[in-house]
Amino acid sequence: MGSPIVLRRRLGGELGKLRASRELNAKDVAAALGWSASKLSRIESGLVPLQERDAARLLAHYGVTSPDEVKHFLSLTRQSRQQGWWHAYGEAVPERFRAYVGFESDATKILTFQCELLPGLLQTEAYARNVMRSMQPTESAGEIERRLALRMERQRILDRQDPPQIWAIIGEAAIRRPVGGNAVMAEQLRHIADLADERPNITVQVLPFSAGAHASMGASFSILFFSDIPGSIVYSETITSKTYVEDQAEIARHEDVFHRLMASSIQPEKAITRLRNVAEEYGI
Structure with missing residues (x-):
């Protein structure tokens, strides 16, 4: 399955592609959600964990309504928030x-x-x-x-x-x-x-x-x-x-x-x- 960090990067990459497919500017998306542009950039880069509620807001903003697609993204979000082996240190x-x-x-x-x-x-x-x-x-x-x-x-x-x-x-x-x-x-x-x-x-x-x-x-x-x-x-x-x-x-x-x-x-x-x-x- 990969480490949570890599899953986070995969999730961010998929969300970035989703935004691009809608021809939406990252700065505009961030502003619409009340976020800083750097927050969305770090989410798409996989450098910060994504909360399920924020994932749901992004999906709604991108017009994602398919239950299977929503389920996929939210499941990946949960997996990406699990602790890696290094947390023990x-x-x-x-x-x-x-x-x-x-x-x-x-x-x-x-x-x-x-x-x-x-x-x-x-x-x-x-x-x-x-x-x-x-x-x-x-x-x-x-x-x-x-x-x-x-x-x-x-x-x-x-x-x-x-x-x-x-x-x-x-x-x-x-x-x-x-x-x-x-x-x-x-x-x-x-x-x-x-x-x-x-x-x-x-x-x-x-x-x-x-x-x-x-x-x-x-x-x-x-x-x-x-x-x-x-x-x-x-x-x-x-x-x-x-x-x-x-x-x-x-x-x-x-x-x-x-x-x-x-x-x-x-x-x-x-x-x-x-x-x-x-x-x-x-x-x-």
Whole structure:
């Protein structure tokens, strides 16, 4: 059935198509219902849950009267409001990050470029714990451990029967920065090299310092693709914000940037060797 987040996105997409089929402007629909334009946009993007009463108002505004069609939309609305597995981790999952966890759980392909950090799905416990301690210095040990447990739980998608295709491009700065010390980094880099070497669904490249200026200077991002809902999304984050890109022209731009990064990076087989060599340089 998919996660509630993906069902929410499917519902929003269907409602958006319904509005477009009536040749209605999103701004006008929002105004007619007493909503902000951003509320309707976020509903159609699947970034916020939809109340059944609001779904009923939308359907009435669009002139949907077929009992079967109304039943379909209201049933999908209820399903999309169910709690995902990540709710068990409480505040360890910030509100804006919950959508990403849901999308990641149902993605069939993930392209990710990381400048400074190693990709979350490929992190070891020791590396992730040190990153979290550095980025959240005021959090208690218990809170850090809850965040760490969430990250390890997210990685279970790599072990499922139909794991997503992962293509990760890692900036050389991320493999040269000794997070947690030499032993932690040696273990971490060998872990990534082993994943890329042993699992056909995981591909890793390294963007070397020697590439110079590149297509995504200072900006990390991930592109997620799905099999059962249309389109893809781009996700990026800073210290204080998390951004989802839904516009197809902007997504296409990110895909172009990713392909240019691929061309500038060390190719997969040599990247595995580079990771193992740097692990040896850490002296462990």
